[in-house]
Amino acid sequence: MTSINTNIAAMAALQTLQATNRSMDATQNRISTGFRVAEAKDNAAYWSIATTMRSDNKALSAVEDSLGLGAAKVDIAYTALESAIDVVDEIKAKLVAASEPGVDKTKIQSEISELKKQLQSIASSASFSGENWLQNDASVAAGSKDIVASFNRDSTGAVSIGTITVDVTAMTLIGTVNETTGVLTKNYHADGISTPIGDATDYVLLDAGATGTAASGTEIALTGTTTTLEISSMIKVVDAILKDMTNVAANLGAAKSRIELQQNFVSNLTDSISSGIGALVDADMTEESTRLKALQTQQQLGVQALSIANSSSQAILQLFQN
Secondary structure, three states, X not given: OOOOOOOHHXXXXXXXXXXXXXXXXXXXXXXXXXXOOOOOOOOHHHHHHXXXXXXXXXXXXXXXXXXXXHHHHHHHHHHHHHHHHHHHHHHHHHHHHHOOOOOOHHHHHHHHHHHHHHHHHHHHHOEEOOEEOOEEOOOOOOOEEEEEEEEXXXXXOOXXXXXXXXXXXXXXXXXXXXXXXOXXXXXXXXXXXXXXXXXXXXXXXXXXXXXXXXXXXXXXXXXXXXXXXXXXXXXXHHHHXXXXXXXXXXXXXXXXXXXXXXXXXXXXXXXXXXXXHHHHHEOOHXXXXXXXXXXXXXXXXXXXXXXXXXXXHHHHHHHHOO
């Protein structure tokens, strides 16, 4: 039956054309945004995963910044500590030279005094972002410093922050308020180090002029009347200080290496997460461009089919013409 009220062929052609247009809109949206899952309505599960992982990646970016800041602080302390070790080693050599009979101890002391000033300069200059790990200006021990090193999400979705802890108390060289908090300013008992040599004196390498608690020991310094026994005790104490500083430098070097490894890991992890997100939600532009070409062809055919279906109604007019 032919009807001018209901054109079934035109309706079918129109539905096909509308479906093609919807597919074209979706394909063009993927091409313009670069995403095949741009909104929750596109794929709720993938969109949810991708959104969470993007948030985690932002957190990891903050972790990278924290590691960079921590690495800078450790580098400053490590460099200054190495320089301080060289200076203390030089002081030890000067004391050994002073034990030689006939040497002018006062002239050697002039050199030692300048080396001590250098130690104070190194400690006070080892500052970054308002923190100085080698000089303690408080009355209590410096304690530990935590460097944010990781952002973790477990299987239940719970998140946690991982840190790298650096023992600043052990690496404090000078205590300006409480001298007992610094390796260079605290007491070392001469006969308490290795084999006693008959000198029960407490020695300190330098006097920082503490405004609070001062060390009670005798400052290591030479005069014209300094005895060989006293010089031997001073050498023992400086050697013990040097050993403590070397241990601290070794621990700080290990922390420095750990931070560098963690920086590389976080950087690679961020890249891997970005790659995973892309696999979930990014559009394959080659595939989408091919699909767009096919849909454009379908659209043209749909328009022609609809035109043909509509033209069939026009043919009925000829039946009423003479």
